[in-house]
Amino acid sequence: MTNNATTRTEKFVVRFPYGMRNQVAEAANDSHRSMNAEIIARLEHSLDNWPQTLPHTETPVPQGNEETALLERFRQLSRSKQQALLALLD
Template sequence: MNQQEQPRIEKFVVRFPAGMRDHIAAASRLGHRSMNAEIVARLQHSLGHWPDSLPVARHAAPAGDEECYLLDRFRGLPPAKRQALLALLD
């Protein structure tokens, strides 16, 4: 295969959240492929099902349960985020 027949390969740098690289490495080992091949396969799968896989528009909280929903979400926040939210409300 000469240079004109070779497929074009594009490079793209991605910053992963902490721990994601380890998850990708584990998944790639299970699939017996490189981390790059794992990432590309998952992106191809995701984009192949797009936009069908997008969430359907819906309300964030069931009607009438807004206060309970907000209180549950607030209680699930780390203390620093709770304090930040309360500071915004003051």
């Protein structure tokens, strides 16, 4: 890296969940890149495709209406799914 390139970069410390560092290392190795280059490539891809990559099937629930939205969704479930959900909550 040239001195000029070094002055144009920013450092940011990232804490990975357990095991993710190894996944990044494997992906970087498969792509023949450094771990840093792999992370940057994936971030650029994600940001370049934002927000098109977000699911658009559901509208966001406005803050304060979560209970109403949950009740509406619950009522749309089949009886067996309602019972399964209630069992999970017990």
